Amino acid sequence: MKITDTIRRAGRSLRQAKVRTLLTSLAIAVGGFTLTLALAAGAGSRQYADKIISSNIDPQMLMIAKDKSLFGEGDAGSTFGVGGLREYSDNATQYSGLTLEALSSTDLEKIEKRSDIEKVTPTYLVNAQYVTFAKKADKKYTSDITVFDTSVKPEIVAGSLPDGKQQIRDDEVVVPEAFLQTLGVTDKQAFIGSTVTLHLAKMPTQLSESEMQDIIAREGLAGLQKYTQVEARDVALKVRAVSKQSVTSLSASSALFISENTARELSDYLTKGTDQYRSYVSVMALVKAGTDPVTVKEALAKDKIYAMTAKDAQGILFTIVNLIQGIVIGFGVLALIASIFGIINTQYISVLERTQQIGLMKALGMRGRDVSKLFRYEAAWIGFLGGAIGALLAWGVGMALNPWITDTIGLGEGNYLLVFQPLPIAILLVSLIVVAVLAGYFPARKASKLDPIEALRTE
Amino acid sequence: MIEVKNVTKTYGKKEHLFTALKDVSFTIPSGTSVAILGKSGSGKSTLMHAMSGLDRPQAGEVVIDGQDILRLKAKEVDKFRARTIGFIFQSFFVQGNESVSDNVSLPLEIADVARSKRKAKIQAALESVELLDKLHGKAKNLSGGQKQRLAIARAIVNEPQIIFADEPTGNLDSVTGEKVEDMLFGYNKEKGVTLIIVTHDADLAAKCDMQINIKDGQIESIRDSRATKTTGKVRVI
Numbered sequence: 001m002k003i004t005d006t007i008r009r010a011g012r013s014l015r016q017a018k019v020r021t022l023l024t025s026l027a028i029a030v031g032g033f034t035l036t037l038a039l040a041a042g043a044g045s046r047q048y049a050d051k052i053i054s055s056n057i058d059p060q061m062l063m064i065a066k067d068k069s070l071f072g073e074g075d076a077g078s079t080f081g082v083g084g085l086r087e088y089s090d091n092a093t094q095y096s097g098l099t100l101e102a103l104s105s106t107d108l109e110k111i112e113k114r115s116d117i118e119k120v121t122p123t124y125l126v127n128a129q130y131v132t133f134a135k136k137a138d139k140k141y142t143s144d145i146t147v148f149d150t151s152v153k154p155e156i157v158a159g160s161l162p163d164g165k166q167q168i169r170d171d172e173v174v175v176p177e178a179f180l181q182t183l184g185v186t187d188k189q190a191f192i193g194s195t196v197t198l199h200l201a202k203m204p205t206q207l208s209e210s211e212m213q214d215i216i217a218r219e220g221l222a223g224l225q226k227y228t229q230v231e232a233r234d235v236a237l238k239v240r241a242v243s244k245q246s247v248t249s250l251s252a253s254s255a256l257f258i259s260e261n262t263a264r265e266l267s268d269y270l271t272k273g274t275d276q277y278r279s280y281v282s283v284m285a286l287v288k289a290g291t292d293p294v295t296v297k298e299a300l301a302k303d304k305i306y307a308m309t310a311k312d313a314q315g316i317l318f319t320i321v322n323l324i325q326g327i328v329i330g331f332g333v334l335a336l337i338a339s340i341f342g343i344i345n346t347q348y349i350s351v352l353e354r355t356q357q358i359g360l361m362k363a364l365g366m367r368g369r370d371v372s373k374l375f376r377y378e379a380a381w382i383g384f385l386g387g388a389i390g391a392l393l394a395w396g397v398g399m400a401l402n403p404w405i406t407d408t409i410g411l412g413e414g415n416y417l418l419v420f421q422p423l424p425i426a427i428l429l430v431s432l433i434v435v436a437v438l439a440g441y442f443p444a445r446k447a448s449k450l451d452p453i454e455a456l457r458t459e
Numbered sequence: 460m461i462e463v464k465n466v467t468k469t470y471g472k473k474e475h476l477f478t479a480l481k482d483v484s485f486t487i488p489s490g491t492s493v494a495i496l497g498k499s500g501s502g503k504s505t506l507m508h509a510m511s512g513l514d515r516p517q518a519g520e521v522v523i524d525g526q527d528i529l530r531l532k533a534k535e536v537d538k539f540r541a542r543t544i545g546f547i548f549q550s551f552f553v554q555g556n557e558s559v560s561d562n563v564s565l566p567l568e569i570a571d572v573a574r575s576k577r578k579a580k581i582q583a584a585l586e587s588v589e590l591l592d593k594l595h596g597k598a599k600n601l602s603g604g605q606k607q608r609l610a611i612a613r614a615i616v617n618e619p620q621i622i623f624a625d626e627p628t629g630n631l632d633s634v635t636g637e638k639v640e641d642m643l644f645g646y647n648k649e650k651g652v653t654l655i656i657v658t659h660d661a662d663l664a665a666k667c668d669m670q671i672n673i674k675d676g677q678i679e680s681i682r683d684s685r686a687t688k689t690t691g692k693v694r695v696i
Binding site: 001002012016359360361362363365366367370453456 | 508511513514534537538539540541542544546548552554556557561565566568569570571574
């Protein structure tokens with residue numbers, strides 16, 4: 001029997017039992033629906049994560065640190081934020097409540113001397129006590145302060161940015177659009193050129209008892225007061241540009257951008273006299289174009305200096321996405337397993353119902369193999385139908401829900417959680433067909449083994 | 460020519476042993492119409508199954524045109540049935556949900572007849588049983604007599620050399636039964652096809668060239684009416 005004839009006959013048998021066919025394929029459709037949504041959510045999340053990474057990190061950028069735990073790959077596999085018992089190091093620095101080993105000056109030198117690294121920028125910690133804006137001078141605000149990243153430029157709604165990879169001037173600042181809303185500023189153009197003042201407060205130097213006694217002996221109590229007083233400094237900056245509100249560009253929406261020189265100067269000022277002076281937990285290094293950041297990362301690892309590439313950052317995000325996707329896929333697979341029993345059951349009933357038909361076909365010389373094929377193709381049709389219904393339903397639901405999801409979890413315009421790609425759906429369909437055919441194996445075998453004489457006995 | 464030689468078929472084992480056919484031998488020339496006559500349980504159906512390759516007796520030979528079909532592999536037997544044998548059953552076994560045309564198409568599909576040749580064959584078969592006008596109708600909408608005619612069309616569509624008919628008129632009234640009989644004998648005479656009818660109806664058997672009486676798995680008598688008639692013609696295929 002020709003395959004096309006078998007497929008046609010299989011399709012016809014199914015059409016003759018429409019309700020049963022539909023119900024059986026609906027069981028598969030549940031699995032297909034869940035799996036399609038899981039795949040779409042995975043694809044969407046990865047796209048979104050990709051977008052976030054690329055709008056925040058230059059692919060050639062390496063984040064370099066002495067302490068692996070900063071990247072969530074500590075010795076005990078502890079993730080960022082989870083502490084543990086660690087060996088003491090003279091070079092350790094407090095960072096976000098964690099004790100992290102900072103890069104020593106020799107480490108920094110090693111990095112800077114590398115020929116494949118174009119530029120090294122330490123991650124300066126500039127903590128302003130408060131920030132004031134000339135446009136609303138009566139109020140004090142707090143804000144994160146970051147170095148303007150020349151490699152990943154933010155979008156601008158007012159003002160301008162320097163061309164190419166140039167830094168902004170040392171007395172300039174880029175303000176996020178969101179800040180203007182808080183300030184109640186509506187005329188963005190007029191905001192350009194206005195003054196932003198960073199109020200820095202330097203904590204007094206920690207003195208030991210003997211040092212204190214020395215000072216009192218030398219300069220008296222007044223002298224001691226001078227040493228332990230909080231030192232303050234105001235830095236006035238001019239607004240150069242207003243960066244556009246973007247969901248994917250994290251720093252551009254939430255921090256003031258200052259020039260690298262200013263950041264270094266302020267960081268030095270704040271840490272001078274402390275053990276954190278010129279000691280950085282991490283530095284950003286720009287790898288020269290044409291060199292794979294991974295090779296630099298591996299070379300640095302030999303010196304016990306650790307780095308994270310943009311891809312690694314992506315990997316961390318993807319791990320979470322993959323885990324969640326895996327869980328949803330697990331549920332889909334469970335639904336599929338349930339549907340397998342449905343197919344086996346229906347096909348068995350179908351074989352019983354069509355005993356005479358099978359007997360006739362075998363009497364007319366149809367091979368047992370072809371009879372088995374007929375039933376397996378029927379199962380394949382059911383799998384295809386179920387998969388198509390599930391995928392189509394998932395697509396419809398996804399398309400309808402996407403705007404709402406984007407709105408609810410704030411993905412930002414143009415970003416969707418559920419992204420339907422044709423290839424994974426096609427692969428899914430094929431695997432559903434395979435699963436259905438496997439489920440139809442036993443009923444098909446029963447049909448092929450049927451004795452035509454028994455099947456056609458009418459007495 | 461069909462030669463049945465010393466065919467013995469048993470069911471069960473030891474004390475439950477039942478002999479359905481006991482050392483049965485006879486010869487049927489090609490183009491003959493034969494009635495295998497016997498009561499229910501006499502072994503006539505078992506004999507038909509053995510002669511058509513549906514069943515394998517424990518002993519004996521069924522030689523059709525020089526080939527012992529009992530020695531063939533399962534695959535070859537299936538092929539043999541698909542190419543040389545047509546079946547007609549008492550309960551028709553037409554597929555009610557399928558169209559008349561699809562019912563007739565089944566043997567052609569099984570015998571791997573090219574799709575381009577099928578349409579003409581189906582039409583010719585339906586025409587000879589006067590059902591061409593029902594080509595696209597559903598088989599379940601046919602009357603009993605029409606269903607059996609459809610079964611005849613299905614049996615002859617691939618131009619078999621032998622047609623086995625198991626009580627072909629058993630479920631039909633005498634008028635429609637007669638029409639079906641006429642068609643079967645007409646086809647037998649016209650195409651020189653060997654027609655083997657299994658029946659307990661003595662009137663139907665009397666219309667055949669040859670009557671083989673079976674009782675308790677053994678041949679009781681064989682009567683060859685062609686010896687006395689002049690109408691029967693022997694043709695070698």
